[in-house]
Every structure is written in C-alpha cells, then in structure tokens.
Amino acid sequence: MISTPGRPNLVMPKAFGHLLKQLPWLALAALPLALPGYEPLVTQVFVMILFGLSLDLLVGYAGIVTLGHAAFFGVGGYTAGILSVHGIGDPIFTALCAMALAALTGLVFGGAILRTKGLTLLMLTMASAFLLYEIANKATGLTGGEDGLQGVNFAPVLGLFEFDFQGRTAFFYSLAALFFTFLFVRALINSPFGWSLRGIRENDARMAAIGCPIMRRRLIIYVISAALAGLAGALQAQSTQFVALYSLNFELSGNILIMLILGGSGRLYGAFVGVPVFMIAQDQLAKQDPANWFLGLGIVLIALVTLAPGGILGLAERAANAVKRRRSA
Amino acid sequence: METATLETRRLNRSFGSHAVTSDVNFTLRPGERRALIGPNGAGKTTFINLLAGVLRPSSGNVLLNGRDITDLDEASRIRLGIGRTFQITSLFPKMTIRENVFLAVAECEGIARNLVRSVLQYRKQLARVDELLHRVGLSDVAQLPVQLLPYGRQRLVEIAIALALRPKILLLDEPAAGIPTAESHVILDILSILPSEIAILLIDHDMDLVFRFAQQISVLVQGSILVEGTPNEIAADPRVREVYLGDSKHGRSAAA
Numbered sequence: 299m300i301s302t303p304g305r306p307n308l309v310m311p312k313a314f315g316h317l318l319k320q321l322p323w324l325a326l327a328a329l330p331l332a333l334p335g336y337e338p339l340v341t342q343v344f345v346m347i348l349f350g351l352s353l354d355l356l357v358g359y360a361g362i363v364t365l366g367h368a369a370f371f372g373v374g375g376y377t378a379g380i381l382s383v384h385g386i387g388d389p390i391f392t393a394l395c396a397m398a399l400a401a402l403t404g405l406v407f408g409g410a411i412l413r414t415k416g417l418t419l420l421m422l423t424m425a426s427a428f429l430l431y432e433i434a435n436k437a438t439g440l441t442g443g444e445d446g447l448q449g450v451n452f453a454p455v456l457g458l459f460e461f462d463f464q465g466r467t468a469f470f471y472s473l474a475a476l477f478f479t480f481l482f483v484r485a486l487i488n489s490p491f492g493w494s495l496r497g498i499r500e501n502d503a504r505m506a507a508i509g510c511p512i513m514r515r516r517l518i519i520y521v522i523s524a525a526l527a528g529l530a531g532a533l534q535a536q537s538t539q540f541v542a543l544y545s546l547n548f549e550l551s552g553n554i555l556i557m558l559i560l561g562g563s564g565r566l567y568g569a570f571v572g573v574p575v576f577m578i579a580q581d582q583l584a585k586q587d588p589a590n591w592f593l594g595l596g597i598v599l600i601a602l603v604t605l606a607p608g609g610i611l612g613l614a615e616r617a618a619n620a621v622k623r624r625r626s627a
Numbered sequence: 628m629e630t631a632t633l634e635t636r637r638l639n640r641s642f643g644s645h646a647v648t649s650d651v652n653f654t655l656r657p658g659e660r661r662a663l664i665g666p667n668g669a670g671k672t673t674f675i676n677l678l679a680g681v682l683r684p685s686s687g688n689v690l691l692n693g694r695d696i697t698d699l700d701e702a703s704r705i706r707l708g709i710g711r712t713f714q715i716t717s718l719f720p721k722m723t724i725r726e727n728v729f730l731a732v733a734e735c736e737g738i739a740r741n742l743v744r745s746v747l748q749y750r751k752q753l754a755r756v757d758e759l760l761h762r763v764g765l766s767d768v769a770q771l772p773v774q775l776l777p778y779g780r781q782r783l784v785e786i787a788i789a790l791a792l793r794p795k796i797l798l799l800d801e802p803a804a805g806i807p808t809a810e811s812h813v814i815l816d817i818l819s820i821l822p823s824e825i826a827i828l829l830i831d832h833d834m835d836l837v838f839r840f841a842q843q844i845s846v847l848v849q850g851s852i853l854v855e856g857t858p859n860e861i862a863a864d865p866r867v868r869e870v871y872l873g874d875s876k877h878g879r880s881a882a883a
Contacts, residue, residue, distance in 0.1 A: 485743040485744075490741050491742045493730060493733065496722060496726075497722070500721055500722060504717045504719065505730070505734075507701060508705065508734045508788060508791075509702045509734045509792065510730075
C-alpha cells in the first residue's frame with residue numbers, strides 16, 4: 299500500500315512512465331480504427347462500466363449490497379431525456395442535471411433505508427427501485443410509459459460535435475466521461491474517506507467505537523454512487539437518443555450486479571473486466587440460443603462464485619501469486 | 628495534556644429483573660492506575676460498557692470532570708477522551724495493521740471526511756501511526772493483514788487503536804486475554820510507558836498482572852463494589868479471599 303521511499307526510478311523518466319500508464323486508455327480511444335462499425339456496442343460497454351464502477355463503490359467498498367441500483371440509472375436517463383424533449387439539449391448540462399437529481403434520489407432513499415442491514419437492506423433497495431419503476435410506468439405523459447420516451451434529441455457536445463449516425467461522438471464522449479469517473483473513483487478509494495468505508499464494511503461496530511459516524515459515511519457514498527449511476531443513465535439516453543422503462547427495471551439492477559461480481563468487486567477494475575465479458579457473452583450466446591442463453595450464464599456464475607469468490611480478477615490474482623511463489627521457491 | 632476524572636453516582640443497570648450493576652459509586656482520578664476485579668459474572672464488562680456509552684444505565688449517572696455524560700453515546704464519549712479496548716478482539720481482519728491504526732488516527736484527527744486527497748499525502752498522520760506501532764512493538768509486521776497475526780499480538784493492535792484516539796481515560800477490558808501468562812509482561816511493559824496523565828482502568832483475570840499494575844483495586848461482586856484499596860489491602864482482605872475461594876475458577880492466583 300505504501301511504497302518504499304527513496305528508491306530512484308532509473309528505468310525511465312517519470313513523465314514517460316505516466317504516459318505508459320495511460321496506454322490502456324489510448325488503446326480504448328483507438329478502438330474505432332480497429333473495429334469500425336462497433337462504436338455503438340462499445341459505447342454501451344463504456345456506459346455499463348461506468349454504471350458498474352458506481353455500483354462497486356457500494357458493493358465492493360462500502361459493503362452495501364443493492365438490487366436496486368437501476369433506480370439511479372433510470373432517474374439519470376429520464377432526467378436527461380425529458381429535459382431534451384423540452385428543448386434543453388446540451389449534453390453536458392443535462393448530464394449534470396441527471397447527476398444532481400439522481401444524487402437527490404439517493405439522498406432521500408439512502409436516508410430512509412441505510413439504517414438497516416443485510417437482507418432487510420437488500421429488500422428495501424429493491425423496493426425503492428420498484429417504486430420508481432411504477433411511477434415511470436404510470437406517468438405516461440412525462441415518460442411515455444411502456445412505449446419509452448419519444449422525441450429525445452440532444453445538441454452537439456460542447457456545441458461542436460453532433461451525435462452522428464455512426465456513433466463516433468457518443469463513443470468519445472462516453473470514453474471521456476468514463477475516464478474522468480475512473481480518476482475520481484480511484485482517488486476516492488485511496489482517500490481517508492475511502493479507507494473508512496472499507497473499515498465500515500469489515501467491522502462497522504468497531505468503526506463506531508473509534509468515533510466514526512457510520513450512517514453519515516454510508517449516506518455520503520450512497521449519494522455519490524447514485525450521482526455516478528445517474529451519469530451513466532444520462533450517457534445511455536444521450537448515446538441511444540432513447541429512454542426505455544428497461545433503464546429502471548429489476549433486470550438491469552440484477553445484471554449490473556452480476557457483471558461486477560463476474561469481474562470481481564472491490565478491485566476497482568472489476569467492472570472493466572466483468573462488463574465486457576458479460577456483454578460479449580450475451581451477444582454471442584444469445585445469437586446461438588436466444589431463449590436459453592441465461593442457462594449458460596447461470597452455470598458460469600455458479601462455478602465462479604463457488605470456486606473463485608473474487609471473480610475473474612480474483613482468479614487472475616491467485617494465478618499470479620502462484621507463479622510468483624513457484625519462481626521464488 | 629488535559630486530564631479527566633470519571634465518576635459514577637448510584638449507577639444501576641438491570642437486564643430484565645436481573646440487576647447486573649447496582650448502586651455503584653466509583654471514581655477514577657487523573658493518572659490513576661486502577662484495576663477492577665471480581666469473579667465471573669460480577670458485571671465487570673457491563674460496567675465498562677456503561678462507562679464507554681455502549682450501554683445506558685437503568686438509573687444513576689456517569690460524570691466526566693463533573694459534567695453529566697449519561698446521555699452521550701459511544702462516539703461522543705470517545706471525542707471527550709474515553710477510550711477502551713474490547714475483551715474479544717474487534718479489528719479489521721483483512722486490512723493491514725498499519726491500515727487498522729490509520730483508521731483510528733484518521734477519525735481522531737478529523738481527516739476521514741476527505742474524499743479525494745490520497746492517504747499517502749497525510750505524512751504527519753502516517754508518522755503518528757508508525758510511532759504508535761513502534762510503541763506497542765508492531766513495527767516489523769505493520770504491512771501484514773491483521774488476520775495473519777497471532778491472537779496475542781492482535782491484542783496489541785487493540786491497544787494501539789485505543790491510544791490513537793488520544794484518550795485521557797483508558798478502559799482496558801482483559802487486554803491480556805488470549806496471551807499466555809508467561810508473556811503478559813508484554814502488556815505490562817506497554818502500559819507502564821503510557822503517559823502518566825492517562826487514567827487507566829484495567830479488568831483482568833491475570834492476578835499477577837493486576838497486582839503489579841494497579842495502585843488501587845476495586846472488587847466488584849454481584850454488581851456492587853465490595854471493597855476498594857491498595858493491592859496489599861485487597862490481598863489481605865478476608866471478604867475478598869472468601870469471594871475468590873468460593874469461586875474456584877479464578878480463585879487460585881488471588882488467594883495465593
């Protein structure tokens with residue numbers, strides 16, 4: 299966790315090292331060149347990774363397991379979408395509004411349910427998402443109900459880049475949002491606040507006994523996570539120019555949790571691994587057997603959870619450790 | 628450093644119809660080294676929990692420097708300088724020892740609210756963590772997850788966390804539990820180098836530790852203070868002997 303001080307970096311200049319660390323991001327930015335035509339799919343993957351990152355803050359770091367995270371994704375999506383229908387179409391402004399409203403929703407729900415724990419909390423997160431789903435379903439005048447929100451239309455990003463048919467603008471716009479979110483989340487989990495969340499996850503009674511205001515900390519992270527989920531929802535609305543009831547439903551809440559567990563929660567990169575694996579598997583398996591592909595996924599998940607509780611990343615970590623041990627032995 | 632006096636007045640606590648603490652008048656003075664002993668089930672841990680604010684009394688008051696703190700919760704009392712350790716080790720098992728102690732330092736110094744500045748930039752606080760680890764002799768294992776430590780050394784992490792909160796009063800609930808009797812001197816060594824202004828209340832069944840540590844001993848029997856005095860007075864008191872000889876489990880070393 300804390301590096302050895304005073305060890306000079308002789309291999310390469312610092313700036314170059316920093317650049318090298320950004321290589322994966324540069325590779326992502328170059329994807330449209332390698333996979334022309336796949337921009338919309340990859341954009342969806344970025345959006346879901348961002349959504350997964352927001353969930354990881356709760357599940358992986360604060361120990362709050364939720365089956366209702368789509369609530370905030372949906373609030374974000376509908377906020378951005380409804381604003382655009384009413385002529386307010388600046389992408390960044392509407393995304394900020396989406397984050398604010400999702401955060402407010404998180405504050406209200408979190409304030410009501412975060413005093414509970416375990417199964418009760420899990421049920422209440424579900425219930426709060428169902429509540430919003432029903433409201434969106436019934437308020438057809440505002441949301442379009444089951445038909446989805448019609449007439450969504452966003453202005454060019456920064457007034458310059460129009461959302462094009464090929465999906466290039468949406469691709470770079472989502473990638474940029476994901477990049478900044480990643481930087482923020484990484485800073486957050488390495489801050490004293492982030493450490494205190496891990497303390498609460500591991501032993502909340504003990505955290506209380508060192509004077510930590512548990513409820514306040516949990517509420518703060520719930521609100522932050524809700525805001526980021528709202529951002530993901532807004533990006534979804536902007537990149538697809540459509541908001542459907544799906545963005546609030548239970549399946550989405552469940553899927554994003556599965557993707558995170560698949561990749562490995564509490565590891566920062568879990569969503570980066572789990573989301574593409576899940577979505578590519580979904581894409582491929584659904585092609586072969588559209589009706590039963592969930593069966594295959596179920597089997598993979600059961601195997602992973604029982605044999606490798608840390609997800610794919612946990613598995614990789616163990617393999618790396620085994621190799622290291624063998625080398626040193 | 629500020630000092631503090633902790634008092635209880637006619638403190639009562641019952642669970643259902645069973646009185647676990649009854650009419651306890653007790654005073655812990657600044658810098659005092661006091662032990663609380665008594666047979667199993669005498670209500671020692673309950674009494675500590677009443678002082679720390681984990682439990683509320685059924686009646687009576689707890690006072691800190693004359694101020695009534697009966698209605699304050701655990702977190703508020705910690706901020707006022709009442710620290711404690713737990714009879715059963717309660718730590719953050721998957722985090723390293725340094726991380727464990729840092730959590731306490733961060734809460735004590737009010738930096739845990741910071742959302743984005745990296746932990747590594749808090750040099751002063753990290754230095755304090757290292758100083759505390761040095762004081763309890765855990766510097767060499769600072770980077771290990773707590774769960775890999777032997778139980779006896781986990782007890783030392785408990786003490787480091789309690790000290791990280793800058794207590795004026797330290798309540799130690801069986802700090803030597805789980806440590807072989809032959810090694811309980813480690814605990815005594817650590818306690819003896821603590822700043823003398825800190826008032827310490829120690830509960831332990833290790834009578835050797837208790838009699839070497841304490842200037843004053845209070846004997847709790849069935850929720851009431853039976854007698855208080857210096858170690859010599861307590862050792863010679865016929866009532867104490869009777870209580871301990873009647874309870875064969877923990878009587879041997881006290882009677883000796």
